[in-house]
Amino acid sequence: MKDIIIAIDGFSSTGKSTLAKQLAQRLGYTYIDSGAMYRAITLYFMRHDIALNNQEEVLLALDHIELHFDENGICLNKEPVDAAIRTMEVSAKVSEVSALEAVRKFAVAQQQRMGVHKKMVMDGRDIGTIVFPEAELKIYLTADPEVRTQRRYDELKIKSPEISRQEVQANLAHRDHLDSTRAFDPLRKADDARELNNSGLSMQEQLDIAEDWALQLIQQS
Numbered sequence: 001m002k003d004i005i006i007a008i009d010g011f012s013s014t015g016k017s018t019l020a021k022q023l024a025q026r027l028g029y030t031y032i033d034s035g036a037m038y039r040a041i042t043l044y045f046m047r048h049d050i051a052l053n054n055q056e057e058v059l060l061a062l063d064h065i066e067l068h069f070d071e072n073g074i075c076l077n078k079e080p081v082d083a084a085i086r087t088m089e090v091s092a093k094v095s096e097v098s099a100l101e102a103v104r105k106f107a108v109a110q111q112q113r114m115g116v117h118k119k120m121v122m123d124g125r126d127i128g129t130i131v132f133p134e135a136e137l138k139i140y141l142t143a144d145p146e147v148r149t150q151r152r153y154d155e156l157k158i159k160s161p162e163i164s165r166q167e168v169q170a171n172l173a174h175r176d177h178l179d180s181t182r183a184f185d186p187l188r189k190a191d192d193a194r195e196l197n198n199s200g201l202s203m204q205e206q207l208d209i210a211e212d213w214a215l216q217l218i219q220q221s
């Protein structure tokens, strides 16, 4: 048996976190949602009105941020913020914050420390390319645009019933653009990643495929 790192990358609302969480559970691995880290940093910046174009202010703010995960999700300076980071306000700002070089360096260094003992599934945008370029299994998850819009809409409607499908679609398109065109660590498929389009797959089917891939590597002696 071999301990491995599994990197799952893709655009938002492709179902990365659902797959990553279930896969980690099946394998007895730790799951880390790297997007939650960027969201928690964004929440801190919004609460403290940090000017994103002021490098010194950004660095100082990062010095005051401590992130960790417990059984309920991410904590920002010990405060559980898993619900607070999933609002439209944070979603609208997070691509801009996560495009900053200082923010990325801060988050990537922590993510790499979390993975030193392997047995980890981490999802995000740059996990297979920048955070763990040596990851044994890299999955690049995709889904058709209409499917992604519907998923995000269903998710957000519960908390914000007034939200429209058009707003959700526009927010996704805007974030896709920012995430894939930013200067530092943009989203791209690693050359050695396996692409999985889950538009026509049930959760069970996509989990079975990913688990098969993982077990082939874990059981290699």
Ligand code: DC
Pocket: 012, 013, 034, 035, 036, 038, 039, 094, 095, 098, 099, 123, 124, 125, 126, 127, 175, 179
């Ligand atoms: O996966 P998510 O939608 O919760 O991610 C929130 C934002 O964080 C997303 O717009 C892109 C950014 N992100 C990133 O830049 N790198 C990662 N590894 C994970 C997320």
